[in-house]
Amino acid sequence: MFVDTAKVFIAAGNGGNGNVSFRHEIYVDKGGPDGGDGGRGGDVIFEASENVNTLVDFRFKPELKAFHGRNGSKQNKRGRSGEDLIVKVPMGTIVRRKGEIIADLTDNGQRVVIAKGGDGGFGNAHFKSSVRQTPRVAELGEQGDTFEGELELKLIADVGLVGFPNAGKSTFLSVVSNARPEIADYAFTTLTPNLGVADIDNSSLLIADIPGLIEGASEGKGLGDAFLRHVERTAVLLHLIDAYTDDIAGAYKTIRKELENYSSELIQRPEVIALTKVEGLDDEIIQMQIDALRVAAGKSAEIFAVSSPSHKGLKEVLRALRTKVEHVRAIEDEINATDDDMPTISLTDNQIADAWTVEKDQETGHFIIKGDKIEKFARRTNFDNFEGVNRLRDIMKKLGINHELSRAGAVGDSIIEIGDTEFPLLEQ
Numbered sequence: 001m002f003v004d005t006a007k008v009f010i011a012a013g014n015g016g017n018g019n020v021s022f023r024h025e026i027y028v029d030k031g032g033p034d035g036g037d038g039g040r041g042g043d044v045i046f047e048a049s050e051n052v053n054t055l056v057d058f059r060f061k062p063e064l065k066a067f068h069g070r071n072g073s074k075q076n077k078r079g080r081s082g083e084d085l086i087v088k089v090p091m092g093t094i095v096r097r098k099g100e101i102i103a104d105l106t107d108n109g110q111r112v113v114i115a116k117g118g119d120g121g122f123g124n125a126h127f128k129s130s131v132r133q134t135p136r137v138a139e140l141g142e143q144g145d146t147f148e149g150e151l152e153l154k155l156i157a158d159v160g161l162v163g164f165p166n167a168g169k170s171t172f173l174s175v176v177s178n179a180r181p182e183i184a185d186y187a188f189t190t191l192t193p194n195l196g197v198a199d200i201d202n203s204s205l206l207i208a209d210i211p212g213l214i215e216g217a218s219e220g221k222g223l224g225d226a227f228l229r230h231v232e233r234t235a236v237l238l239h240l241i242d243a244y245t246d247d248i249a250g251a252y253k254t255i256r257k258e259l260e261n262y263s264s265e266l267i268q269r270p271e272v273i274a275l276t277k278v279e280g281l282d283d284e285i286i287q288m289q290i291d292a293l294r295v296a297a298g299k300s301a302e303i304f305a306v307s308s309p310s311h312k313g314l315k316e317v318l319r320a321l322r323t324k325v326e327h328v329r330a331i332e333d334e335i336n337a338t339d340d341d342m343p344t345i346s347l348t349d350n351q352i353a354d355a356w357t358v359e360k361d362q363e364t365g366h367f368i369i370k371g372d373k374i375e376k377f378a379r380r381t382n383f384d385n386f387e388g389v390n391r392l393r394d395i396m397k398k399l400g401i402n403h404e405l406s407r408a409g410a411v412g413d414s415i416i417e418i419g420d421t422e423f424p425l426l427e428q
């Protein structure tokens with residue numbers, strides 16, 4: 001069973017209590033205090049593991065508790081610390097507490113302390129002073145952190161496959177990768193996401209195949225759009241369309257609409273389009289379909305014709321995907337790299353640095369973008385170099401600025417102002 005959400009009760013261990021005790025010495029009624037400290041409670045620690053693929057275990061075992069620390073004892077003996085609880089979760093697990101993200105486990109082996117164990121209380125040996133020779137107090141251990149955690153799994157892959165049911169998504173994955181998903185000639189064969197690694201030249205791509213989408217998926221039709229969460233964190237989408245589709249442009253637009261309804265960010269994701277099942281079709285028909293698609297997808301769209309059984313066009317698609325993935329990763333690296341020299345202290349400050357605003361200047365009709373990070377990128381852009389400007393456009397896209405611009409009414413030749421610089425929204 002594939003499960004991608006779960007609620008769990010998380011409880012770190014309580015600290016042990018400090019002890020009250022006095023040394024027994026001959027001839028002395030009460031020797032000095034020698035009550036030991038309580039032990040620390042165990043932490044609850046999540047560890048991302050490539051060997052775990054779903055959150056299903058948490059449906060059956062919804063309580064995650066670390067051990068309590070032991071109480072201190074006489075002769076200054078510290079109580080034993082409670083053991084940590086280490087919980088393996090799939091890579092791509094997001095943990096929320098009251099709706100707020102507290103951890104995002106993306107890398108194999110990555111560990112995050114989700115709930116901290118309570119400190120042990122001091123024993124009475126700590127409270128001895130010149131005026132208090134026989135302290136009869138010791139501290140209680142602190143409570144461990146407890147809360148209800150919401151877990152969500154969002155697969156992390158390079159490429160996400162989208163398209164109508166029966167478009168040939170799983171077949172494509174099965175031919176280009178090591179994955180062996182179920183394939184059949186009816187809609188909704190795939191009920192849960194599949195991951196596969198495709199080798200291309202000297203590198204590889206992690207590809208996620210999800211159930212097919214249909215018109216109205218965003219309102220819950222078919223299997224709905226719940227599985228789109230698994231392509232949310234992919235770098236590039238591969239949109240597969242059955243070449244035998246009558247209204248091919250309409251089919252393309254329908255899926256794009258569903259993506260847009262799901263998330264304004266997903267619709268801007270770089271994409272490659274592939275017509276599937278072309279092995280039995282004449283070249284003219286294929287070309288006609290590609291032309292029709294180009295009208296809908298724009299002149300710069302990358303469109304391929306593939307056949308999984310005869311392996312036609314597969315390498316070309318994989319290469320196009322890899323180029324796009326590398327491009328996205330490079331931009332991500334650049335955006336992350338500037339974080340290092342931004343004056344930030346915490347995650348929230350970082351988000352502030354990332355923040356931006358879009359405003360239309362009513363007099364000039366220009367769109368003015370403000371924000372620390374984007375202004376910094378603009379300052380570093382060489383506007384004499386068209387590639388430099390395109391890089392800035394890519395960064396704007398990645399930060400979600402373009403979507404806001406089009407909402408505010410900007411079109412291709414609208415003038416964008418960032419800091420002291422001006423340039424058209426799209427390459428002219």
Ligand SMILES: Nc1nc2c(ncn2[C@@H]2O[C@H](COP(=O)(O)OP(=O)(O)OP(=O)(O)O)[C@@H](O)[C@H]2O)c(=O)[nH]1
Pocket residue numbers: 163164165166167168169170171172182183184185186187188189190191210211212213276277278279306307308309
């Ligand atoms: N002739 C031909 N048939 C194909 C090709 N790719 C897929 N098919 C067939 O199309 C049907 C659907 O393929 P699937 O891979 O299950 O399609 P899917 O997009 O994963 O479908 P869902 O999981 O329902 O969303 C199967 O009968 C496949 O054998 C192709 O390139 N050529």
Ligand SMILES: [Mg+2]
Pocket residue numbers: 169170171182183189190210211212
């Ligand atoms: Mg499938």
